[in-house]
Amino acid sequence: MKKHYISGIIIFVLGTAFSTNVFAEGDLGRGEAKYKVCAACHGENGEGRKIANAPRISGQHSWYLARQLNNFKNGVRGTHFNDITGMQMRPMAMTLLTDQDIDDVLVYVGSLNGRGKHSGVKGDIKKGKLAYAVCVTCHGANGQGNEALNAPKIAGLPDWYVERQLNNFKSGIRGVHAKDIFGQQMRPMAMTLASDEAVRDMTVFV
DSSP: OHHHHHHHHHHHHHHHHTOTTSSOOOOHHHHHHHHHHHHHHHOTTSOOBGGGTBOOOTTSOHHHHHHHHHHHHTTSSSOSTTOHHHHHHHHHHTTOOSHHHHHHHHHHHTTOOOOOOOOOOOOOHHHHHHHGGGTHHHHOTTSOOBGGGTBOOOTTOOHHHHHHHHHHHHHTSSSOSTTOHHHHHHHHHHTTOOSHHHHHHHHHHO
16 A cells, blocks of 8 residues: 555656646736737737737637747747748747746736728638638638647737748748647648638638
């Protein structure tokens, strides 16, 4: 009995040692201070600013934002020579030195409620709805996302950002890095949109 008890302790300790961020919690006050670097582009309320090429981040799932921040930090995203806006974001992500820094910022971002502005992308919403049938399994009927399927929330994103990212996936700016497993899953889905018109149709529906 004692032997099993000790073994259980060892397993628990080893398990927690290799899961450093499982129980981490962000600090709202520290997050607010760190967010000042982000606010210049993403806005004080996380609403995003097209002029700064920064999307809305308020309302997005924290697990997805954490992944993207780490992707930028680790060179999985923002290193393609045609990803100008991604290259702008990468050094910003690198100011968050630790997992705790990321947790702090994301707790604060989760408290924001800014709404993004559309730029007026023109498309056929009915055609976009039909094309969205390919997306609904992962992103949900209302674009709410699904963590179990690694699909972010897309409802509420500004149209200009949705259009850009769909084109980035299609052209190989996103979704080709060897470590971007979930981006690799997304790329063939974006490639079902065979034309610029189809991308715009999808964008206006989303």
